[in-house]
Amino acid sequence: MDPNELADRALDEIAAAADEATLEAVRARYLGRKDGELTRALRGLKDLSPERRAAEGAAANEAKARVDGAISERRAALRAASLERDLGGSREDLSLPPRTVRLGRLHPISRTIREITGIFATMGFESVEGPEVEWDYYNFEALNIPPDHPARDKFSTLWIENTAEVALARTADGGSGGSAPAPAASRPMLLRTHTSPMQIRVMEQRRPPVRVLVPGRCYRFEATDATHETVFFQTEGLAIDEQLSMADLKGVLYSAARQLFGGARKVRFRPDYFPFTEPSAEMAFDCIVCDGSGTTDEGNCRTCGATGWIEWLGCGMVHPKALERVGYDSTRYQGFAFGGGVERIAMLLTGTPDIRLFHENDLRYLESV
């Protein structure tokens, strides 16, 4: 048959095909690899003489192209229609609860420490860590707080039993094992009351310029309440160089406060006392809840105790005696140190109302922050 006629017939059938299966049958009938009518017609060309082959071949190929194109077009149309029907007809109840995807979370303290160390890292502060169980020397003496110094009153200390001396005391006691703790050891061991001992350890190990940030766990002998814990976290900063001043200290903490709590935070410094810094300061930023006004719609602001300020950390210029103790030339080098609680920041960032929640590990709380 004439390829063009075949093609015309095929086009009618294609147009009439109501679904993809019918269309596929049409395709097979005309373009099937073995028995398709057009296929056969094309195959028959090879038996023709070269002149006829050229003429008829062109016609046959054109017919095949027409059918091919029509099938593709029809298939696309059928698919679109079928999809249209599907989209209109099949609905999933999407108000159903989803499949559970387990979501893990960092503890808010871990997150806050990361945030703080990250901020100071951008200002060149390297994060370093040190021991929680510490010698009295690093926790106190090297920081200008000798035994019985009045400043020790501020640091209610948890002491570690000196095992060697306890063992001795027990032997002397006839090995009962129930004797009172041994007298203070010659080298008393304690749970660090702040991260400041790392100031000394870092300076012992490095020469200026120094810029470090020390996150870590600290301990105090203290009654717990909504804002006090026996175990808590601090971050300590230390920067030593030839020309660092309180203005740099202020700038660094200013930047940190703004990165943590927003670009408009104000910062306040007031004099304070620490034996290992001189001059010393306490740094506060304006309250993030009442914006420093001291009042909210509900009356006095409870976050800042109506003062408008949130005290963050203690800081100051490293005491020349502390510098000299680690062998720094205090006429050449100077610098600043700061240290503050992590929980305070975590509470503000997460809206956590009670510091005890951090160690309680109630998953209902931890999954909420």
Place this chain on the structure above:
Amino acid sequence: MPTLRVPLAWLREHVDVSDVDDVALRLHMSGSEVDRVERTGESWGDKVHVARIVGLEKHPNADKLQLATVDYGRGRTTTVVTGATNLAVGDVVPYAEAGATILDGHTGRPFALKPKPMRGIASEGMVLSAKELGLGDDHEGIMQLARSLTVGALLRDAIGETTIVFEIAPNRPDTLSITGIAREVAALYDLPLREPDAASIGWDLAPEVLTVRIDDAKGCPRFCAAYLEDVGITPSPDWIRRRLTAAGMRPISNVVDITNYVMLELGQPLHAYDATRLRGRTLVARRAAPREHLRTLDGIDRVLRPSDLVIADADRALGLAGVMGGEDSEIRDDTSTVALEAASFEPLGIRRTADAHGLQGSSGSAAARRFGLELSTALPPIALARAVELLREHAGARLVGATDVHPAPRANVTVRLRFRDVERVTGMQVSSEETVGVLRRLGFATADDGEALAVTAPAHRTDIGIPEDIVEEVARIVGYDRIPTSIPNGPLPVHERHPLEQLRERARDVLVGIGLQETISYAPIDPAWLGRLTPDGAAGAPAARSTTLGPEPLRITNPTTVAQSVMRTTLRASLLDTAARNLRHRPGIAIFEIAPVYLPRPADLPDERWTAAICLAGRAEGGSWLERDRDWDVHDIKGVVTALFRGIGARPEVQGRDGAPGLHPGRSRLYADGPLAVLAWGQLDPRVAARWDLPAETFIAEVDLASLLAVARPAAVAPSRFPAAMRDLAVVVEEGRPYGEVEQAIRDAAKGLIGSVSLLDLYRGPQVGEGRKSFAVRLVLRAPDRTLSEADVAKAMKRIEGRLLHQIGAAIR
């Protein structure tokens, strides 16, 4: 930090203060920490008056009520109904008119008073208890006011007080007094300071009257004393009583009150002795004798330590110097001759003595709290003169004589301040004129030699020693607000990477990423917890100690509670406790903690080893329309550990031997490096689980992160560009054969051609016969450098099958 209460009226006696809030803020911002400003009386307004009871009669309709007629000045009288039983005609009491805001005597809540009839008699107002005025908890009777108050005056003006409450830093005992604070105010506002009136004293006490001696000049550098006769012990005048009360001290009698008054006013504690009790007419400062005893004012018989400094007479200790007086020589109602001591003591000795005798701290001795700080040695004669003046005026005392023993007076401290020091330290520019001016206001003397200032601290400033101290003085008075802000410049310091910390944070991310919740628990734990980690509960027995559960923990000498008294040697107990508490309100948990454990070392700080610990317990998933219920099982914990290893770049094979301490012997693994447990994981021993009230299927993993560091070597893999071949294999083995051996044999035999081995199915049943099991294993074979031919694959499979057959007696189906 020592607390100081400064009543505003008392402060005003020494310096002009107009706006109390401004003064409080400026003091706070210059280093005298203001805790709060207390105001009593403000809420009373102009509706609460000083009134006198002028008539009392029984209520006609009620046995327990009275009708009191009160006069509240300017001819105003009214009758009120009251249930109080402590009233008499002539009493001066607080009276509130209708409209006054007072506190409910029971609930303590404020309310506005309204006139109301009680049992038929109209009551226009109320006479008030202390509690109703917010002046304490006393609601037993009507508050009795001093009869000297003017009837009709507003109570606010008569007894209202504004008090600034300070927390004084221990290096500034000079501000631990009313005049000390006044001196700060004077410096801040550049105002004159009014010193208290003091008697002019000739220091000429005859030794026959009283000999004063210092035997230990280190412990007692200065000892002043006065000898007074004709002293009459009476209650103090009202104004003294009121000020002591406002400042937080309890009035007793004039002599004791005056010593306390002077202590608050000037910061120098004094001690008064009944002079008739002194043997040998002597006061001496010396160390305690061996086995010396003393009965102190609190009635306690104390054995003194040889290092305790005492004030003694010729025969015996009279008191613990600077800490607490003795009972025998205390002022009594019939005392008429008084020896008054004003001395300086070495702070360290005072602190040690107070500590040893349990008199340290806020509940201890007020004198010791002050003497424990570096008080100025200039104070004793000043305070003594002031006290003598008050005793003359208010106790009728006659000064017989006074003496001042001061063997080695110290010169005031002088510091050289270079002009650039202020800017060098603070970054703030302060002119030399301003610097000198500020220092002058603070009482510092300055001498300018052209390049530096010689700055001499006033005697009361015992905290000054180095230029930075002077810089702080200048900065705090001009205000830290003036310090500019800058960002540090100069060379960037080294910035090292810390592999262990990086690994730890990576581990946190991996565990969070696979859906576990991080927890943080107390590092000090209950020692009993460690015992609950072993099946036999033997905590103390060394045999029960093992690598994972750690050695004997470090003990805290003074724990706040036994529940936090040893430093944990394992995170396991903390996790089990957290799991048990949470499983009370949820079906399942998947948690981890990453923290150090504290492994004691002889004569050194402990080894603080960072550990990751994981706990799975209860329901893993399910309980919803999409998912079948499923509890966590041992394959989950292995999966978590495997994911952790892969996440940090360690080889995911989880090795070790069967059976970790405290875990189910047949369902746990331990990998140890000598005494150190590197990795333990598996099911908790069900007997341990029961002890923690946990389900028998509770799963634990613990990893020593430092050891992991050695194997964490993330290496990028460029995927092979050559196609892989996949072959499935059914390997039948006897029941006791671990899968791990099968996989290992396959890998060994494939000689590097293995891409992966996955176990598709584990089958037990009739098709393989009793006592046997079948692993359906899928192998992916590939070579890094070529496409494997059919022949290559066939050869490899033949090797693998041969190995399985010969090495582990497997049958291939």
